[in-house]
Structures are given as structure tokens and as C-alpha cells.
Amino acid sequence: MTSMDTGLLPPNHMKWKLRVDHRERGSRLLELIGECKDFDTQIQTLQAGDYLVNDRIIVERKSHHDFALSIIDGRLFHQAAMLTRLPQRALVLVEGPKPEMIPRVHPNALKGAVLSLAVAWRLPVVFSRNPEESILLLQILAEQSQAIKGRNRIPFGSIHKHRVRRRIFVLQALPGVGQKLATRFLQEFGSVEKVMQADESKLEGVPGCGARKAAAIRAVLGSEQDSGD
Numbered sequence: 210m211t212s213m214d215t216g217l218l219p220p221n222h223m224k225w226k227l228r229v230d231h232r233e234r235g236s237r238l239l240e241l242i243g244e245c246k247d248f249d250t251q252i253q254t255l256q257a258g259d260y261l262v263n264d265r266i267i268v269e270r271k272s273h274h275d276f277a278l279s280i281i282d283g284r285l286f287h288q289a290a291m292l293t294r295l296p297q298r299a300l301v302l303v304e305g306p307k308p309e310m311i312p313r314v315h316p317n318a319l320k321g322a323v324l325s326l327a328v329a330w331r332l333p334v335v336f337s338r339n340p341e342e343s344i345l346l347l348q349i350l351a352e353q354s355q356a357i358k359g360r361n362r363i364p365f366g367s368i369h370k371h372r373v374r375r376r377i378f379v380l381q382a383l384p385g386v387g388q389k390l391a392t393r394f395l396q397e398f399g400s401v402e403k404v405m406q407a408d409e410s411k412l413e414g415v416p417g418c419g420a421r422k423a424a425a426i427r428a429v430l431g432s433e434q435d436s437g438d
Contacts, residue, residue: 224249225351228261238270238304238340247348257291258299262347265354267292267299270343273307280322281430283402286379289330300333301326304343315429321382329378376401384425390417405430 227248233239234252242248258267269288271279279285292299326332337343379401380391394404397415404412412423 225348226263227251227347227351228253228255228264230255230259233259233270236340238343241340241344242347245344245348247351257288257295260347261297262350263354265297266350267295267297268302268347268350269299270302270304272305273303274305276301276303276322277319280318281405283400283405285322286325286376286401289326289332292332293330300335302335302337302343302346304337305339317384318382318429321379325379325382329374380404384429385422386426390415393417 224246225248227242227250229239229242229250229252231252231254239250242250255261255267257269259270260268262268269292276285279288289301323334326334335346337346373395376395377388377391380386380394381388383391386394393415394412395401398404398407398411409420409423409427412418412426413420418426
């Protein structure tokens with residue numbers, strides 16, 4: 210797909226600046242970018258994210274499957290925290306057809322993660338069907354980045370100050386978990402990741418979480434536990 214296909218052209222026919230993290234080597238999207246004449250592309254190691262558009266917009270790209278797995282292992286929220294510390298605007302791009310079922314992840318957990326990114330971190334989540342659509346989104350972002358002036362970011366101090374609040378918000382996406390129970394979970398386990406990895410017996414040990422609620426939570430997150438075999 211090229212700018213002639215979309216009607217988008219860089220100003221004065223100059224190429225848009227695109228910096229791509231080295232981990233994206235071999236991806237179909239990077240291959241399409243190479244075929245496109247709109248971008249001045251350089252491969253480098255980015256502090257966070259996968260694509261830096263015109264030094265103004267940073268894009269974290271994930272497949273649907275990786276997006277789900279990153280919720281389980283806690284990577285998603287760690288990456289969100291890193292993205293919000295950057296001076297650029299940031300967003301999460303979820304690419305590819307949505308699997309009919311993702312093991313160990315309930316649809317409500319996915320919805321909760323999207324809402325958490327949007328509300329707690331102010332990171333929009335954009336979906337594309339395939340790399341061909343993703344490159345169109347990059348072209349649109351490059352065009353719109355010209356209108357972005359200034360940082361307009363949340364101060365890092367405020368991000369740090371509200372970190373616990375964000376974690377509580379994430380945990381409230383679990384069935385039967387309100388603000389008080391989410392707070393107790395964090396006090397007991399110390400992190401969202403450890404809460405999501407805890408088995409039923411450990412969840413039951415937290416005041417306010419009975420056997421039925423613990424079973425419902427594990428059913429959402431997936432009952433399989435790493436046995437270490």
C-alpha cells in the first residue's frame with residue numbers, strides 16, 4: 210500500500226520520519242513499510258514501543274494473542290507505564306484477526322485491560338485487521354502528527370502518584386472484585402501479575418474472597434498453573 214492508494218502525501222512530497230524498534234525486523238508490516246515510498250525508515254533500539262512516527266507519536270504494536278498474554282504475565286501494564294513516561298503521544302495497536310478463543314483469558318479481562326489503558330494511562334487502543342491496514346494507520350498518524358504541538362503529557366510525578374490506583378482499576382475487571390477487595394489483593398500479593406498467577410487457595414486467603422469468588426476469578430484467568438515440570 211502506498212500514499213497513492215490512500216490519497217495521503219507527506220508535506221512537499223518529503224518522506225515522513227519513522228523509527229522502528231529492532232525487534233520488528235522480519236515483520237510483514239516492516240516489509241510493507243519498505244515497499245512504501247512515504248517513510249524515511251531507520252531501525253534502532255527504542256526506549257519503549259515499536260514505531261516512532263515523526264518523533265511525535267509512539268506506537269506499541271501487538272497481535273491479538275500477544276495482547277492477551279501480556280495481560281496474564283503483566284507485560285502490558287509495565288509497557289503502559291513506560292509509554293506514559295515518554296515525551297511523545299502514545300497508543301497501542303492491536304493487529305490481526307481476533308482468535309475465536311484465547312486460552313486462559315476471559316473476554317471481560319480483555320475489555321477491562323482496554324478500558325484501563327484508556328482511562329488510567331490515557332493510552333488509546335486501536336485495532337487493525339492486518340499489516341496492510343496497519344500501514345494505513347501509520348500514514349494517517351504521520352499526517353496528523355504535524356498538528357501536534359508540545360508534549361501535552363501527564364507529568365511523571367502524577368503517574369507515579371496514581372500507580373496504585375491504576376492497579377486497583379485493573380483488578381476490578383475480575384469477577385466480583387470491587388475496590389476494597391482489589392486493594393486487599395494488592396496488599397497481599399504486591400502486584401497485579403502475582404494476583405493473576407495466584408491459585409484458588411491463595412485467593413481464598415484474602416478477606417472478602419470466598420471459595421466461590423476465587424473459583425470464578427481463576428475461571429476467568431485460566432485454571433492452568435505452571436507446575437514447573
